[in-house]
Amino acid sequence: MTDDTVLGGLDSGTWDALAADHFYSSSTWLRHCADYPGAAVGAVHAATAAGLAAVPTVEFDGTQPLNYHWHKILVGRGLPALPAAGLLVGPRLAYQSHVLRDSDDPALLGELVARVRQAHDRLELREKACVAMYLGTEDVRLLRSAGVAAQPVLLEPDAWIEVPPGGWDAWLATLTSKRRVTVRREVRAFQEAGCRITHVGLPDCWEQLPALANSMAVKYGYPTRTPEFRVEFERYARMTGPAGRVALCHAPDGTLIGFCLYYVWGDAVYLRWASFDYDRLVGCEEYFNLVYYSQIRLAGELGVRWVHAGKKALEAKVLRGAELRPLWMLDLSPGSPLGPASDLVRRHNARLLAELEADPVTRRAVKNRAEWDLFT
Structure with missing residues (x-):
């Protein structure tokens, strides 16, 4: 069109x-x-x-x-x-x-x-x-x-998660003392396990994502959909191009075990799609570190005010400072x-x-x- x-x-x-x-x-x-x-x-x-x-x-x-x-x-x-x-x-x-x-x-x-x-x-x-x-x-x-x-x-x-001026530390200060302890523990577990997160453009990594997306589908009882996901991610890469960014989660041995597709636009980071290879997770709070903490840090580094976390799974988002x-x-x-x-x-x-x-x-x-x- x-x-x-x-x-x-x-x-x-x-x-x-x-x-x-x-x-x-x-x-x-x-x-x-x-x-x-x-x-x-x-x-x-x-x-x-x-x-x-x-x-x-x-x-x-x-x-x-x-x-x-x-x-x-x-x-x-x-x-x-x-x-x-x-x-x-x-x-x-x-x-x-x-x-x-x-x-x-x-x-x-x-x-x-x-x-x-x-x-x-x-x-x-x-x-x-x-x-x-x-x-x-x-x-x-x-x-x-x-x-x-x-x-x-x-x-x-x-x-929506607000990221105040000052980034990560300023956001952390908005949480209750109990929640700050929990967040620090989750971040420490991820770091001590040797996992790491890198950020790359969607056109440079989209072919690696369908298998990870399929892992979530299988976990929730759907049949294998890797070919469909390949079509989907090719469309995302082709139609949204360099606007699409991906946070990649790597296991200690460097294996790719998760991704979070997002878009930075205006005053917000928009979280679009996340999934993991559930058979390879280390058990070090990979989800929270990839989907929320890395994006909050990114927002602070870029100077944008919000992380749009969307609907559903509200408790996890609210416990990390989201407003509804x-x-x-x-x-x-x-x-x-x-x-x-x-x-x-x-x-x-x-x-x-x-x-x-x-x-x-x-x-x-x-x-x-x-x-x-x-x-x-």
């Missing part, structure tokens, strides 16, 4: 100026998404005297992946269902969506919503939804102020059934937040309560 298709007619420079620090909305990432079969990837933009705004869009050829299957998610949570097919607003991978803009002008965003709805109306489907998924609170607020009536649905938390931010689903369709069900949706959102705050570990990570309270 060309930029005319993937970026809705905007050139890469203009698009990336709008995307700013949001890697998963960058032209690099969207072109990567477009290289996968099974969906038509595009974008919608609007321009007024106030500025320029844009969003990526996806039309799946068939059933969308489970974490983007809005119909199943809503039904599973006892909320009003939307048509199963339709237009996804946002990228098709990575669980991060943003309204890209150089102005918060309501008229500009209203024009963007109107153009998204026009793109939705053009779909040749009898029943179709128009859904943005994995939005942050501020983007939801702006879209609702631009005329979207539906109540947003809380999907799940997103983990809400990710939302928002139906952009006029006449959405989630509008009249506002009270039901709010109760659902409040229940998920209450579950987070009932856990003594995750409770401390809900640091900006206002982000959650707006729609609970």
Whole structure:
């Protein structure tokens, strides 16, 4: 696909100026998404005297992946269902969506919503939804102020580890004394075992990664998938090129036993994919050292503020200083059934937040309560 298709007619420079620090909305990432079969990837933009705004869009050829299957998610949570097919607003991978803009002008965003709805109306489907998924609170607020009536649905938390000025030592100082002792013990175990970590460009090492990724698949009961992973990593290397970096974990004898694929963009290190050869692990906290500690050190060395650790496995991330931010689903369709069900949706959102705050570990990570309270 060309930029005319993937970026809705905007050139890469203009698009990336709008995307700013949001890697998963960058032209690099969207072109990567477009290289996968099974969906038509595009974008919608609007321009007024106030500025320029844009969003990526996806039309799946068939059933969308489970974490983007809005119909199943809503039904599973006892909320009003939307048509199963339709237009996804946002990228098709990575669980991060943003309204890209150089102005918060309501008229500009209203024009963007109107153009998204026009793109939705053009779909040749009898029943179709128009859904943005994995939005942050501020983007939801702006879209609702631009005329979207539906109540947003809380999907799940997103983990971000802040790395203060001063890097590793400054980050360590943000932890409790008990947690600092644990981290130092885990780092010492790794060092004393003789393991080491190196950082290389993805194009220089991608052929070594499929076997390691397959080891995790087998561990969790999947059949051997090394050939599929080879296709996947070749795509990552070809489409994201030098933007992709890999932390490689080596055993004491130099054998490669693990990797963490990541991207440095704007003010963050984005963790994308990690796996290990589980039969060769030494047992010296390789996972925490590779996936978290080496990346926190890297962020400090580069002077970037955040490590984006993503969703799931929240306890391990929170124990290492992550804060949790809400990710939302928002139906952009006029006449959405989630509008009249506002009270039901709010109760659902409040229940998920209450579950987070009932856990003594995750409770401390809900640091900006206002982000959650707006729609609970």
